[in-house]
Amino acid sequence: MQTLDDISEDEIEHDDLSIARALEEDIIFGRLAPGTRLTEDTLLARFHVTRHFARQAIVQLETMGIVVRERNKGATVRSLTPRQVQEIYDVRELLQRQAALWIPLPAPDELIAELTALHEEHGRNVEAGYLRGVHETNDKFHLTLFSACGNSHLVQSIELYMRLSLPVRANSMSSKESLRISHEHHRLMIEMLKGRDNWVLAQLCVDHLQPSKKRYLAYVSEN
Amino acid sequence: MQTLDDISEDEIEHDDLSIARALEEDIIFGRLAPGTRLTEDTLLARFHVTRHFARQAIVQLETMGIVVRERNKGATVRSLTPRQVQEIYDVRELLQRQAALWIPLPAPDELIAELTALHEEHGRNVEAGYLRGVHETNDKFHLTLFSACGNSHLVQSIELYMRLSLPVRANSMSSKESLRISHEHHRLMIEMLKGRDNWVLAQLCVDHLQPSKKRYLAYVSEN
DNA sequence: AGCCTCTAAATTATCGATAAAATGAGACGG
């Protein structure tokens, strides 16, 4: 497996937020396995920033929930037990279902157009095998969709739980087939937005979460 | 109104967490009005800590959601628009209702005993007019209750939203009558835990939130 | 008076250095 030291990030100027984002990406692409230790010095060497920023980035990651810190012992990439995964997904389902139920239907053309654009970009990324783009457009699609519920706090919480489930979703990025299925789900969601049935939309949003959860739970149970 | 400088905190040793807690208390008791500016130097003088800790405490408060920071401009106590209050309470109701529904009924005697103890302490605090204690035992009561749902992540989110609604709940601390009503609600909840009807319990938990929300919204609408 | 500009004061952001704590390796005694 690739270690943290093999990844170098010269030339780019980093602040604590961009470091956090870079590491977030490493986690979803499996370059950083859960449990990996994250020392300040390593970040310092990789990103060529002062200790201050490396430290701040770790704090960021901690509040984002993707890293765990122990006093005087530093940070490790959070690793999730099946139990925790189940808990996180139960809450995700709760939040996303309610957001879907609160979206006024039929949705305005403006929103449909925006989502369609994201959807097409997502499709192109899938076919091109450009995983970074897939992840980015996927998250943007869902956040845009759920924002239509009108409750920004709910959306924020949804975002939090999307990040918490990052390591779970990492698995599903590897197979183009599952990405295509996910893409198809998105198309259906857009169709539903044109209709009037919130319950169908909500169910779709919940079902959409199942594959990566099941895949992950199956994966850990056989190891 | 009392300003931040009037409050002094000698003798006690503070770290960033205890500072955050102290300020949290100031907010719920109305000593720190929403919108109040929070400069590092002020905290520094009040708590006799280094700049480092004062700063860290502010970051803490930011992630707890009770303070807003703007780059190069410092922090102010978060002030909530009626719209935001409504959003926060909608999510609170969603989370707490679901937690109540997930609690296995009837609850084990152990839990009943623990809650009863907290309930009695809460009652004593109310009658003694010891507001700090009221707030503390109140939050502890609810967190203990909701923990019984078995989903620690859900409980964490509930805790987050309890903090977000701190300025809203501040109002209700002032009248002993409303504290007594709240206390009575708690008693009913314990009764419900002995039964088998999750729906009644859930409804009770949701209703319990209404008074302080309504009071706050009424208050801001007439100003 | 109204308005722009420039300066000084206040405040936050960043840095490099030092202190404190944990970790691991090797020495020593049982």
Next chain:
DNA sequence: CCGTCTCATTTTATCGATAATTTAGAGGCT
């Protein structure tokens, strides 16, 4: 051979000082 005690090394926590930014107000111009 095993435990454990000490010390060197690694890593995080804390500090004080300096840099950068914003804010407010004085002074001058039209």
